[in-house]
């Protein structure tokens with residue numbers, strides 16, 4: 001568990017930026033001077049901070065019979081260490097810091113990484129977010145609480161957890177009482193997660209696929225399945241965990257494998273969110289034409305039928321009507337409280 005002396009905590013965690021291994025890419029760059037795979041400096045940039053009403057009902061407060069959900073106090077951070085070809089938030093996941101002091105690491109970088117960084121540079125036109133200090137971020141958390149948020153929901157936060165942990169400590173010292181949700185791709189370092197023990201109340205990771213070839217083709221990470229499995233095990237060890245699985249068009253068999261693995265491994269200790277909302281956005285349609293459509297009702301029904309057949313009862317199932325671009329936040333319209 002991380003220490004709760006704010007000043008000491010800031011010092012210890014800040015040191016993690018100097019030889020960055022905050023995620024499984026293990027770039028070992030000094031984030032004050034160079035960029036790693038994620039393209040993020042040590043500066044926190046956020047794309048959006050607002051109440052969000054389309055998370056799982058227990059997080060947003062939205063459910064049948066509730067007309068005025070309070071919403072999840074969601075903070076979207078810029079950048080990502082995966083940048084999946086079909087990313088539903090591609091406008092922000094492709095962001096690469098543009099400060100001239102921060103150069104992409106090219107020495108020892110493989111071709112795939114270089115390609116991802118140049119692909120990312122093109123994405124910077126869509127949304128560059130806003131830089132915030134630790135103090136400003138703590139203020140945003142408190143403002144979300146004042147707005148009635150049910151929780152603080154950190155979306156793709158791993159790159160900045162040293163500073164975000166400090167912002168949470170600071171906000172708590174000023175009255176933040178809300179539970180903290182850690183919303184993640186699942187591609188996380190177990191060692192970094194151990195530093196969050198006691199700080200996070202609900203983990204909300206994806207488990208995208210178990211097939212290494214799919215991890216390589218769609219997420220630039222052949223090790224995605226093994227890394228995500230270990231990360232989820234650590235999350236479940238620590239606290240309440242909801243695992244999301246987004247059903248992709250043409251990949252029903254893989255979805256069934258994922259659900260079987262989760263149920264066999266964790267049973268009812270986790271909740272599973274079976275998501276139907278895949279929408280073809282971003283560059284996936286050019287590189288992977290099979291992803292250039294929404295999933296069919298039959299595909300989703302086959303996945304849900306499998307979940308029922310193997311005995312999963314602790315699950316969220318989505319109305320396919322949510323598969324609309326309007327349910328993806330408009331990141332180019334910067335909305336920060």
Ligand code: SF4
Nearest residue numbers: 020023026027036038
């Ligand atoms: S957080 Fe970024 S710089 Fe650090 S290891 Fe991960 S990808 Fe590399």
